[in-house]
Amino acid sequence: MAGRIVAWRAHGKTVFAHVSDSAGRLQLYFRKDQLGDETFGLLDHFDLGDIIGVAGPLFRTRTGETTVRVESVELLAKSLRPLPFGKEETVDGETVRHSGFSDPEQRYRQRYADLAVHPEVRSLFIARSKMVTSIRSFLDGLDYLEVETPVLQPLYGGAAARPFETHHNALDMPLFLRIADELYLKRLVVGGFERVYEIGHDFRNEGIDRTHNPEFTMLEFYEAYADYETMMGRVESLMVSVSSSLRSLPIVGEKIPVLAPPFKRIEWVPSLNSAAGADVMSCTDAELREISRRVGVQHPEVLSRPKLIDEIFQALVESKLKNPTFVIDYPVELSPLAKPKRGNPALTERFELFANGKEMANAFSELNDPVDQRARLEGQATLKAAGDLEASGVDEDYLRAMEYGMPPMGGVGIGLDRLLMYMTDTVNIRDVILFPTMRPE
RNA sequence: GCGCCCUUAGCUCAAUUGGUUAGAGCAACUGACUCUUAAUCAGUAGGUUCUCGGUUCGAUUCCGAGAGGGCGCACCA
Structure with a gap:
C-alpha cells in the first residue's frame, strides 16, 4: 500500500x-532484523509528509491495532517543506489535535x-461531491436533461447584480x-427541452464575506407545464434526497439534518401581518418607517417602499425560520420576474425556501408573456441608463x-455552496469552496 | 462601510510596570532505545517580534499611521 507519512515513532531498531x-x-511496523541494515538505514531519511509505498503482511499489535509488518519499502515522493501536522491523541474516544494548522x-x-x-476537511469536500451526485441522480430520475450554457455572455441577466466584464x-x-x-x-425550453438543469458557476462582482464568494455554484432547473406548486414538491424531495445521501457519510454524516416532508408553508402577506401586528401592505410610508425602527432596520429613511417592506419581512419572519419553510405568494412589487398569481394579481407565484434563517431556494412560475417581458426589460434598461x-x-x-x-414553466435556483453550508452546519462559505477567492499574497 | 480583537521560529503559543542575549512544545538536524501511538531521553540549529514613524537611556510591550487577518453588524444574493 502507499500513502503519506503522518506520524513517525522510531525506537532504535524498530519504527x-x-x-x-x-x-x-x-x-x-518496521524492524531492522526484518528489513536488513541497508533498507532499515534508508528510514533515517524519511520525514513526516513523505509519500512511501510498503508491502508486508497484516498483524495485530499488543494493543490490537491492525498494522503492516513491513517487508519492503520505497520512497515515492519526498516532502521538502514540512507539512503543518498536529499530533493526535485519543481521549475517551474523542480525537484531540495538538499544535495543528489553524490560521484560517x-x-x-x-x-x-x-x-x-x-x-x-477532506470529508466535507467529499460531502460536496456526493451532494452534487445526488442532485444529478434526482433530476436525471425525473427525465431532466443536464445542459451547459455560456459562461461568457454578450449581455448579462437573470438576476440583479454587478457583473465581471472581459x-x-x-x-x-x-x-x-x-x-x-x-x-x-x-x-x-422554447426549443423543446422541457426539463433542463445546469450546475455551474455564476460570477458576481460584489463584496466577499462569510456568505458571499465572487464565484459560486448555482443549480437552476426549469420544467415546462409545471408551476410553483410542482416546483415546491421538487425542491422538497431534492432536499430530502440530498440529506439522506449525505447522512451515510463518515464524520460529516452525523451533522446532516434529518428532513421530514412536507415542509411548512407560510404565505408572505399573512405571516408578515401577524408578526408585525398590522396590515403592512396598507400602511402609510410613515407607519412603515415606524415599524422598521422598531424591528431594527438600518437607515429606513433612505429605502424605497418595496425595499422597506422586504427588510421588515426579513427581520420579523425570515430570520426566525429555523426548520425548512416555504414562504409563498410574494407581493408583485418584490418579484418583478415572477408570474402574477392566478386569481390575485397583487401577488406572484413565487416561493423561497428558508432554513436556519437563510435562503436556500428561490423559485417562480416563470413569466412567459413576451409583451409583459419586453416592458419589464425596457424598465430595467431605463434604470441602467440612469x-x-x-x-x-x-x-x-x-x-x-x-x-x-414559451411554454409556461416553473423554475428554481439553488445556491449549492449555501445548501452544503446548511447541510453540514458550516458558517463560512470559504469552508465549502476548495479555493475561495483571495487577495494576492 | 462601522465596531471589537489579532499579527512573535515552518506550525501552535509564551515573554512580569517598558529592562540584559525574545522562550517552550511540535516539525527539522545529531545521538540512544526491537510492540509504540501527543512514544521517551540527550543535544543542535532555527527570529527584520507585519511595516513605517514617534516617545524613551532602553520598545515584542506605550503612542500614531499603514498593511494583512478573524469575528460581529450593515450592505449585497
Missing part, C-alpha cells in the same frame, strides 16, 4: 509509523496543506461572465425566443 491515504490511516487564511490559501493534514480580442467585443443561467435555460449598476439591458435575442412561444 512505528502511520501513513494516510484516501481510505484513512494505517499503522506500519493560510488554510484557504494552502488548501492542499489544509486537506493533507485535516481529514475532516474582452474578446478577435471579435473586439466586451463579454460578461454570467450572473445567472436563467435566460439561456429558458431558451432551451446609472443603476445592477440593472440589465434589453436582451432582444431572449425576447425573440419568447416571442416564438
Whole structure:
C-alpha cells in the first residue's frame, strides 16, 4: 500500500509509523532484523509528509491495532517543506489535535496543506461531491436533461447584480461572465427541452464575506407545464434526497439534518401581518418607517417602499425560520420576474425556501408573456441608463425566443455552496469552496 | 462601510510596570532505545517580534499611521 507519512515513532531498531491515504490511516511496523541494515538505514531519511509505498503482511499489535509488518519499502515522493501536522491523541474516544494548522487564511490559501493534514476537511469536500451526485441522480430520475450554457455572455441577466466584464480580442467585443443561467435555460425550453438543469458557476462582482464568494455554484432547473406548486414538491424531495445521501457519510454524516416532508408553508402577506401586528401592505410610508425602527432596520429613511417592506419581512419572519419553510405568494412589487398569481394579481407565484434563517431556494412560475417581458426589460434598461449598476439591458435575442412561444414553466435556483453550508452546519462559505477567492499574497 | 480583537521560529503559543542575549512544545538536524501511538531521553540549529514613524537611556510591550487577518453588524444574493 502507499500513502503519506503522518506520524513517525522510531525506537532504535524498530519504527512505528502511520501513513494516510484516501481510505484513512494505517499503522506500519518496521524492524531492522526484518528489513536488513541497508533498507532499515534508508528510514533515517524519511520525514513526516513523505509519500512511501510498503508491502508486508497484516498483524495485530499488543494493543490490537491492525498494522503492516513491513517487508519492503520505497520512497515515492519526498516532502521538502514540512507539512503543518498536529499530533493526535485519543481521549475517551474523542480525537484531540495538538499544535495543528489553524490560521484560517493560510488554510484557504494552502488548501492542499489544509486537506493533507485535516481529514475532516477532506470529508466535507467529499460531502460536496456526493451532494452534487445526488442532485444529478434526482433530476436525471425525473427525465431532466443536464445542459451547459455560456459562461461568457454578450449581455448579462437573470438576476440583479454587478457583473465581471472581459474582452474578446478577435471579435473586439466586451463579454460578461454570467450572473445567472436563467435566460439561456429558458431558451432551451422554447426549443423543446422541457426539463433542463445546469450546475455551474455564476460570477458576481460584489463584496466577499462569510456568505458571499465572487464565484459560486448555482443549480437552476426549469420544467415546462409545471408551476410553483410542482416546483415546491421538487425542491422538497431534492432536499430530502440530498440529506439522506449525505447522512451515510463518515464524520460529516452525523451533522446532516434529518428532513421530514412536507415542509411548512407560510404565505408572505399573512405571516408578515401577524408578526408585525398590522396590515403592512396598507400602511402609510410613515407607519412603515415606524415599524422598521422598531424591528431594527438600518437607515429606513433612505429605502424605497418595496425595499422597506422586504427588510421588515426579513427581520420579523425570515430570520426566525429555523426548520425548512416555504414562504409563498410574494407581493408583485418584490418579484418583478415572477408570474402574477392566478386569481390575485397583487401577488406572484413565487416561493423561497428558508432554513436556519437563510435562503436556500428561490423559485417562480416563470413569466412567459413576451409583451409583459419586453416592458419589464425596457424598465430595467431605463434604470441602467440612469446609472443603476445592477440593472440589465434589453436582451432582444431572449425576447425573440419568447416571442416564438414559451411554454409556461416553473423554475428554481439553488445556491449549492449555501445548501452544503446548511447541510453540514458550516458558517463560512470559504469552508465549502476548495479555493475561495483571495487577495494576492 | 462601522465596531471589537489579532499579527512573535515552518506550525501552535509564551515573554512580569517598558529592562540584559525574545522562550517552550511540535516539525527539522545529531545521538540512544526491537510492540509504540501527543512514544521517551540527550543535544543542535532555527527570529527584520507585519511595516513605517514617534516617545524613551532602553520598545515584542506605550503612542500614531499603514498593511494583512478573524469575528460581529450593515450592505449585497
